[in-house]
Amino acid sequence: MTSRRKMDAGLESVQRSLTRLPRRAATREFRDRLRSQFVRDTIPGRVHGVPHTWWSTRLGMTAMAASSAAAILAFAWLLNTGPAWKLTGTSGSGMVQIDGRPTPLEVPAEIARRLHPGAHVRLPADAQLDLKLPGIAVVQLVGGSDATLPGRPGRWFGRSMVASLDAGEIRISTGPAFRGTRLEVVTPEARAIVTGTTLAVLRPADASCVCVLEGRVSMIHDGSTATVYAGFRRSVFRDGRAPRVEPIRPMETMKLTMLRTQAKQALGR
Amino acid sequence: MSGPPAGHWPAFNREELKRAHSGDGEALGRFFDHYFDRIFSVVHRFVGSVDAAQDITQDIFLKVRRHISRLDIEKDPAPWLYTVTVNACRDYRRSAWWRMSRQSVPLDHDPDTPELSSNATNPEQALVVAEEERRLQAAIRRLPPDLRLSVLLHDFEGLSHEHIARITGTSHAAARKRHSRALRALADLLGEGATP
The missing domain is CATH 1.10.10.10 (Winged helix-like DNA-binding domain superfamily/Winged helix DNA-binding domain)
Known part of the structure; x- marks a missing residue:
């Protein structure tokens, strides 16, 4: 007999045994009691047996799985939270508007308290705010700027940040921990995508301009992307004129060089 | 004590089912008698213990009694009863009692000796x-x-x-x-x- 036939014979024998299994009956007392309760509709729900735990029900298991997943996500989110922006310096006088609330530039502690990721900041003409994202980047918001601060990048995921600049100038220099982070500066005309460099984004009244001291920056305007290389500035105009690329101006070079030096000290680059 | 042999459940009388459906005590009693042994024996073979089988059977008949007035009397109730029985057995295996019985009753010393x-x-x-x-x-x-x-x-x-x-x-x-x-x-x- 082949092994296949032997196996089939074994299974048939098991099946035969199953069909021959006698039916067991309940005790007479139980049957009579249940019958009487069934007829009178007085069967009590679970009297002494089969206790259910709340998590043993389908709903309970679903709830437990959902809450476990939520707890894991919350924990991962907490662990992933990157460093917060820190105010490292202020200059100038007057009132800085943070989310529409005037705050004196002379009280940096109050400014630091009010600044948060996504805060809307408007600086008076002669002021400057220096910010640091430890290890990742330093940012200067220059006088006359109307900007929204970028958020906090995650440590492992969600590492994109978006800042916006409606007027004025924002200078950025990235640090060693910037790798894998993506910072986007959005102006009304263009978007500058920073992936590790020293640059300034300027927003005069009728244009947006990206000045790159080192590295390179992708600049998106009217749906097309152009790369701005180190030592150059690229301007795009609101009135539809063709974009202009020219060497970076000496004053901007000087300011960005100072920022890079500051970044090296602050971020350990 | 041994019951009837294994096989398909014979259909319950349609007229009796109508009366049971409308709450007639005698018809309900006959409905119970018609299905009780078969339900109990399946449950007993599933759990392997008379005590647990009685508890589950009680649950099954509680559900049946609650829903009998909503039964479609044009159809054979056996498939529905099987479904209730299977669900009760599945519920039982998720219960604390099941875990307890699995931990505390060695199979070699089954109290329900044949x-x-x-x-x-x-x-x-x-x-x-x-x-x-x-x-x-x-x-x-x-x-x-x-x-x-x-x-x-x-x-x-x-x-x-x-x-x-x-x-x-x-x-x-x-x-x-x-x-x-x-x-x-x-x-x-x-x-x-x-x-x-």
């Missing part, structure tokens, strides 16, 4: 039959619950795979496959038991 068969011609044969039943029941209890339901419904109850698929909410092919796996697992378990 009774000696009345069909046996002599005491020796009766002992052999009882021992075979004990081994088979112990092996059934070691099967995963879905496989256990599969062999009990198909081989003990005599239901077709198509019918089982409808009751358990799976496809016909899945029900066949599950039954085939269950039989092989059972054969393996019985083979293990035979090894000294």
